[in-house]
Amino acid sequence: MKVHVDPERCQGHTLCAMIAPKMFELDDIDGHSSPVDENVPADQEARVRQAVRSCPEQAISVSGDPA
Amino acid sequence: MSAEEADRKKNRYHFDRHTPDYRHQFEAITAEMHARCPIAWSDTYGGHWVAAGAREVFELARSAEYLSNDHDVNNERRGYKGITIPTPESMIRGGFLEMDPPEQRHYRQAVNPYLSPAAVAGWIPVTAELVRACLDEKIETGRIDFVDDLANVVPAVLTLAMMGIPMKHWTIYCEPVHAAVYTPPDSPGMDRVRDRQIEMYKDMFGQLMAIKENPRPGLIDALARALINGRTPPDLELLGVMTLIIAGGFDTTTALTAHALEWLGEHPDQRKRLSRERETLLDPATEEFLRFYTPAPGDGRTIAADCEIAGQQFKEGERLWLSWAMANRDPEVFPDPNQVDLARTGNRHHSFGLGIHRCIGSNVARMVFKQMVAAVLDRMPDYRCDPASAVHYETIGVIQGMQHLPAAFTPGARLGAGLDETIEAMQRICDDQRLAEPVTARKARADIAR
Numbered sequence A: 001m002k003v004h005v006d007p008e009r010c011q012g013h014t015l016c017a018m019i020a021p022k023m024f025e026l027d028d029i030d031g032h033s034s035p036v037d038e039n040v041p042a043d044q045e046a047r048v049r050q051a052v053r054s055c056p057e058q059a060i061s062v063s064g065d066p067a
Numbered sequence B: 001m002s003a004e005e006a007d008r009k010k011n012r013y014h015f016d017r018h019t020p021d022y023r024h025q026f027e028a029i030t031a032e033m034h035a036r037c038p039i040a041w042s043d044t045y046g047g048h049w050v051a052a053g054a055r056e057v058f059e060l061a062r063s064a065e066y067l068s069n070d071h072d073v074n075n076e077r078r079g080y081k082g083i084t085i086p087t088p089e090s091m092i093r094g095g096f097l098e099m100d101p102p103e104q105r106h107y108r109q110a111v112n113p114y115l116s117p118a119a120v121a122g123w124i125p126v127t128a129e130l131v132r133a134c135l136d137e138k139i140e141t142g143r144i145d146f147v148d149d150l151a152n153v154v155p156a157v158l159t160l161a162m163m164g165i166p167m168k169h170w171t172i173y174c175e176p177v178h179a180a181v182y183t184p185p186d187s188p189g190m191d192r193v194r195d196r197q198i199e200m201y202k203d204m205f206g207q208l209m210a211i212k213e214n215p216r217p218g219l220i221d222a223l224a225r226a227l228i229n230g231r232t233p234p235d236l237e238l239l240g241v242m243t244l245i246i247a248g249g250f251d252t253t254t255a256l257t258a259h260a261l262e263w264l265g266e267h268p269d270q271r272k273r274l275s276r277e278r279e280t281l282l283d284p285a286t287e288e289f290l291r292f293y294t295p296a297p298g299d300g301r302t303i304a305a306d307c308e309i310a311g312q313q314f315k316e317g318e319r320l321w322l323s324w325a326m327a328n329r330d331p332e333v334f335p336d337p338n339q340v341d342l343a344r345t346g347n348r349h350h351s352f353g354l355g356i357h358r359c360i361g362s363n364v365a366r367m368v369f370k371q372m373v374a375a376v377l378d379r380m381p382d383y384r385c386d387p388a389s390a391v392h393y394e395t396i397g398v399i400q401g402m403q404h405l406p407a408a409f410t411p412g413a414r415l416g417a418g419l420d421e422t423i424e425a426m427q428r429i430c431d432d433q434r435l436a437e438p439v440t441a442r443k444a445r446a447d448i449a450r
Helices: A013-018 A042-054 B003-008 B020-024 B026-036 B054-061 B104-115 B118-121 B124-139 B146-151 B153-163 B167-182 B187-211 B218-225 B236-249 B252-268 B268-276 B277-292 B361-379 B419-432
Strands: A003-005 A025-026 A034-035 A060-063 B040-041 B046-052 B143-145 B298-303 B307-309 B312-314 B318-321 B402-404 B406-407
Touching: A003 A034, A013 A025, A013 A042, A013 B277, A025 B153, A042 A060, B003 B419, B020 B026, B046 B054, B046 B187, B054 B318, B104 B118, B104 B218, B118 B361, B124 B143, B124 B146, B124 B153, B124 B361, B143 B146, B146 B153, B146 B252, B146 B402, B153 B167, B153 B218, B153 B236, B153 B419, B167 B187, B167 B236, B167 B252, B167 B419, B187 B218, B187 B236, B218 B236, B218 B268, B236 B252, B252 B268, B252 B361, B252 B402, B268 B277, B268 B361, B277 B361
Parallel strands: B046 B318
Antiparallel strands: A003 A060, A025 A034, B040 B046, B143 B406, B298 B318, B307 B312
16 A cells, blocks of 8 residues: 655645554654555555545545555 | 525524523524524524535634635725624734635734644643642632633633643633623623723733733743734734734633533533543543534624635625534434533544634643643542532633632642742743743753752
8 A cells, every 4th residue: 555645635634644643753843744655555555544544635536446 | 684695594593502592502593403494594683694514614613715804904905803793893803714715814923833733732731730739729628610710721821821821811811801701791890891991901912012022931931023015014913913812712611611511510420431531531521512612602704705615605795604513413413412421533524613623622622621621630530510609601602701700629748839929930931941842942851850
């Protein structure tokens, strides 16, 4: 599974980093999010899916996931 | 009205969020609007649209190209009326929340480095000390008013510290900021509020002038140095921005904290659970209280060009109310929307707004709220609120807030100095360690070891 954060949509709500702190890092200056690594380890998939569902701007997407 | 006009406005709802009835009937009104008219035309306040559905609010709030926040107080552009419905008497623009890009973006770029998660983390030790001192003032007596003695104090003191205003001045700012929201405009109490507001604006203006003359770190310094569209903004515009930061930083966090403590007092089992599982539960519980109580219940906009959004046609110049509070109860997005579920997942609530105007103080609000709630859970774990003495704001058109929340608890021992002494100590630390510098200049957390 790969994860993507659309920088045009992200407004720095920070929920993704709250839910999956190992997968998302927040910019020091404006708090906008980006994936630490676009490849999601199996043990982080559930958290990343929850981050997708929790993003107020719907800025996070996942791909390459047969499930 | 033409047939076309009547058709465009066929979904109608008499919407008046400034009446006590709206507060008392909030869940019923919200459910009715979701079912019948998630976007409705209301004839109230000169006529305006109301968006209540989550999908509709989402699509509208993110359509920055068709929506304007501009408050054109001097009628120099298109005469738009900003984010408040009805338009207030004040002729001061409400900071960058009443601006459009690029000015809005320039202001946010100037203040973001003071309010980002990394910047806010530096203030945690100071906040914890302020909370400790507030609780110490009351811990031996077994009685506290969670609004007057805690939730009014900490957000105010911290906001001033971040701005670069002496923290002990919080007493000048605290009362007028809250009272201006909960005092009805035509009541006798408003005269006192206006007097206190004048005192506050005098202090604000003095701080701005002093910092322009002799820079000291903080948000005001950032504003004084900011180039907005290549120009230094006039002082009146900067006062509007300072007012936005103060109004945004005080009453909202107070409202959230008071409501959460009230709910936890009414649900002692959930309170125990939150205290026990706070490492995993405090984050989602905070988002759930934000969703459920939505301290800032909505924002006004002006339609900037004819458009169709979420299936509704809008005309340039029409006013629109985006209801974050009602969108937060939409069952399409939030199952059992009228239940508080501390562990709720997928909680993409609208309480900090959406799109380019996302509440810039959201990171501060969360941090201060969590510090206050966790400390109360630790030190007053058996508190009981007195429902007969709790005072909610009579209307929730501007802020869904509380004026008083008295509680009783088993007395405990003080841990340190009282509030005034603690504020003095924190001010020294703030000055010596230049805590109010932006994250670009300073990253370490405050060191408050004594």
